Amino acid sequence: MWIQRQRSPPYSPQQNGVAKRANRTIMECARSVILAQGLELEFWGEAVNTAVYIKNRCPTKALDSKNP
Amino acid sequence: MYERISPRRVFMGDYTVLEAIGKGSIQATMQMGGQLTHTTITQVLHVPKMKNNLISVSKLISEGFKVEFYKDGCKVNNARGIVVAQARRDKNLYLLNMKVHKDMAHITNSLEESAMLWHERFGHFNMASLKKLDAMVDGMNLKEVTLHHICEGWVKGKHQRTSFPKDGATKASQLLEIVHTDVCGPMKTTSHAGARYFLTFIDDFSRKTHVYLLKAKGETFEKLKQYKALMENETGHKIKVLRSDNEGEFVSKKI
Numbered sequence: 414m415w416i417q418r419q420r421s422p423p424y425s426p427q428q429n430g431v432a433k434r435a436n437r438t439i440m441e442c443a444r445s446v447i448l449a450q451g452l453e454l455e456f457w458g459e460a461v462n463t464a465v466y467i468k469n470r471c472p473t474k475a476l477d478s479k480n481p
Numbered sequence: 482m483y484e485r486i487s488p489r490r491v492f493m494g495d496y497t498v499l500e501a502i503g504k505g506s507i508q509a510t511m512q513m514g515g516q517l518t519h520t521t522i523t524q525v526l527h528v529p530k531m532k533n534n535l536i537s538v539s540k541l542i543s544e545g546f547k548v549e550f551y552k553d554g555c556k557v558n559n560a561r562g563i564v565v566a567q568a569r570r571d572k573n574l575y576l577l578n579m580k581v582h583k584d585m586a587h588i589t590n591s592l593e594e595s596a597m598l599w600h601e602r603f604g605h606f607n608m609a610s611l612k613k614l615d616a617m618v619d620g621m622n623l624k625e626v627t628l629h630h631i632c633e634g635w636v637k638g639k640h641q642r643t644s645f646p647k648d649g650a651t652k653a654s655q656l657l658e659i660v661h662t663d664v665c666g667p668m669k670t671t672s673h674a675g676a677r678y679f680l681t682f683i684d685d686f687s688r689k690t691h692v693y694l695l696k697a698k699g700e701t702f703e704k705l706k707q708y709k710a711l712m713e714n715e716t717g718h719k720i721k722v723l724r725s726d727n728e729g730e731f732v733s734k735k736i
Contacts, residue, residue, distance in 0.1 A: 429726040431514060432663030435683050435690060458672030461679050465692040466485045473688045 439464045483527070491528055503527035506582050508582040520565065520579070521666040536577065550575070597632070605632060652685065659685035662705070662725045664698060682708050685724075 443460035446452075452460070483505030491499045506523040522536070538548050546565070547558040555575050557566040568575040599611055606614075653659040666678030676694035680701055683690050691712075692703040709720055 418686065422735065429661065429663055429724060431683055431685065432661040432681060432725070435661070436663050436665040436679075438679065439615055439679075439690075454670040455673050457678050458674060458679070461692055461694065465681070465690050468690050476605060 435468075438468065442467065489526070491526065491531075499528050499530045501526040501528045509579045510582065511566055512578040513564060518565075534581065600632060605634065605638070654686070655718060656686050656716045657684055657712055657720045659722045659724055660720050662723060663684060664695070664701060666695070680704050682712075684712070 439461055442464035443457055446460045446463060447454065447456060483503055485683050486504050489501045489715060491501050493499060504524065505526050506521055509520050509522060511518050524540075533711040541548055541557060545560040547560075547562075549556045549558070552570070554567060554569040556564050556568075566577055566579070568577045570576075575702055588615055591675060596608070596611070599615075600606055603611065603614075614724075619637060661683040662681065664678050664680050668677050671677050674694065675696050678698060680693045680695055681690055682692075682705075691708055693708070695701065695704065705723075713719055
């Protein structure tokens with residue numbers, strides 16, 4: 414592939430912070446949705462998709478508090 | 482209240498000659514009958530080599546004071562007969578009961594310095610313990626230790642790491658310049674479609690997040706191609722940098 418790869422050093426996942434943080438945000442959101450609605454845990458896939466849908470419509474600091 | 486003077490000779494009792502290099506007035510506290518009084522003594526010569534401070538009786542007399550000597554001490558009266566100084570006799574010397582003040586500004590300055598100096602001498606020892614040590618030994622003379630003085634070297638030494646550079650040189654300036662990616666999972670429960678992982682892509686510039694649900698980590702590459710095609714068609718930009726961690730799914734040869 415013709416994409417430049419940047420990998421964080423082994424055993425140092427901290428350097429991939431943006432992605433790790435996003436995953437955490439997504440999981441927290443999804444988990445809240447499922448538990449609040451009393452859904453079966455099998456619906457986590459849908460909840461994750463929803464979480465990302467919501468996240469893409471929320472303001473973010475990286476864009477000076479606009480949404481993507 | 483101190484000026485340098487051209488060196489002037491001072492004769493001692495044993496005919497040795499010492500040099501006076503300055504002249505000024507000093508502030509002193511006298512103890513008289515249990516009471517403390519402050520006095521200023523003028524026209525004091527500064528003789529660096531002299532071990533003791535001497536006061537000249539003949540000079541006192543010519544300034545209008547009266548000096549009375551007894552078997553065990555002496556008294557100095559001013560012109561109105563009020564006692565201004567007392568001395569006790571120690572063998573053949575009459576010792577004035579007084580303490581000479583040092584210049585105040587100079588005192589605080591030098592004390593602060595010496596506290597820091599001792600702090601450094603003891604390998605940046607903590608101030609509280611230094612104060613205890615001062616009480617145990619002679620010659621340290623740290624009367625007013627500032628406990629809250631911050632030692633730069635010490636603070637730096639405590640730091641584990643240097644701080645991150647404030648200007649993020651790694652921030653993207655256009656769409657798809659940097660894409661962050663990570664896989665999350667495995668989940669305890671599989672979804673209805675059988676997925677146990679999800680894969681996120683985040684564009685650093687717009688923070689637009691895409692998510693793909695995976696059954697296994699091996700699908701990562703497939704989804705990356707999908708994402709790439711989708712995004713490059715949508716935006717007209719190319720993905721330049723893909724930033725991931727170093728886990729197996731991203732180090733596979735295909736990528």
